[in-house]
Amino acid sequence: MELNQLRCFIAVAEELHFGHAAQKLDMLPSALGRYIKLLEEDLGTRLLSRSTRNVSLTPHGALFLDDAKEIVSMADQLQQRFKKLARQNAGRLRIGAIDSATINLVPHVLHIFRDNWPEVDIQIVEDKSSKLLPKLKSGRLDLIFIRPTEQKDEALESQFLFYEDVVLAISEKHRLAQCSEIHVNDLINVPMIVPERRVRPHSYDLTLDLFDNASFKPQLVQIADEKQTIINMVAAELGAAIMPKWVSRMSALNVKFIPLANEYINVRHKLALSAVWVKDSRDETRDNMMKVVMQELAIISQKY
Known part of the structure; x- marks a missing residue:
């Protein structure tokens, strides 16, 4: 039978x-x-x-x-x-990532990872660094890609990955749109659009740090928190914004993205990206993902 x-x-x-x-x-x-x-x-x-x-x-x-x-x-x-x-x-991997990581890093490594471990169930959560950290520590995520925190958490292990380049987003109609690079003194009397610091502290500090040694104070305009909204405000000629270089790939009519002069390398170091996981936790699937990340890091970092 x-x-x-x-x-x-x-x-x-x-x-x-x-x-x-x-x-x-x-x-x-x-x-x-x-x-x-x-x-x-x-x-x-x-x-x-x-x-x-x-x-x-x-x-x-x-x-x-x-x-x-x-x-x-x-x-x-x-x-x-x-x-x-x-x-x-077969394994499960729950990844958390800020928007910068979801643009290039996560898609790049996922493609390679799936070729080698197709049976692994992968879940992606996109959020801000401050929201991803509690989820990692509570066990709801296995690996996160975030901005490194100012204070070291002894319960977590982290791996620095790379720094992101930054650019000035400015309306194509503005006089600065013709510049090949931007110096701080070029931004006198230019309103700077920034998010609220409590919402996006790294983005807020990125703009203020640029003016650390300037002879004038920046004109800060807090009207948006999300990157796409900020770009739309720039296009509407409401001000300029210091942003990660990758945003130049976003849909943005009438907006020009101009690199900062090489002398502002210290500002670039404000946009670090790190991988973080719980210390002393055994997870072969997570470790395999990190192997892929480190193997591909030279290629990935060039896209930022």
Whole structure:
């Protein structure tokens, strides 16, 4: 007695029609009839009464039907249980990333990682650094790509990855749009759009640090927190903004992105990207991902 035979019998018993049951099982009626015949021979009794027009259950067939359904159901549940265990054993990786990391780093390494470990279930959460850290420490994430924190957390392990380049976003109609590079003194009387510091502290500090040694104070305008909104405000000629270089890939009509002069390297060091995970935690899947990240780091960093 085989499971396929039981499935065939159940289909015929429910449909009471060989043609309909065969269609339901996606098989030929003749093949279906052979399975039923073999099952009846194994059991030593007839389960179905057949005529040229009708199919019906025999008393033994009616008695056998409930048990057959239970056996098939138990077999299906057992199969699903072990398939689930196989997926769990294959691994799961929950990654958190700030927007900068989701632009290039995460897609680049995921492509390579999936080629080598296609069975791993990967989940991606995009959020700010301040929101991702609690999720990592509470066990809801396995690996995060964030801005490094000012104070070291002894419960966490981190790996510095690279610094991002920064640019000035300015309306194409502004006089500075013709410059090949930007110096601080060029920004006198230019309103600077910044997010609220409590929302995006790294982005806020990035702008202020540029003016550390300037002879004037910047005109700060706090009207937006999200990068796309800030670019839209720049396009509307409401001010300029210091932003990561990768934002130049975002849809932005009438906006020019100009690099800062080389003398402002200290500002660039404000936009570091690090990988962080829980210290002393064993996770082969996470470690495999970090191997890919470090192997591809030279290529990835060039995109920033």
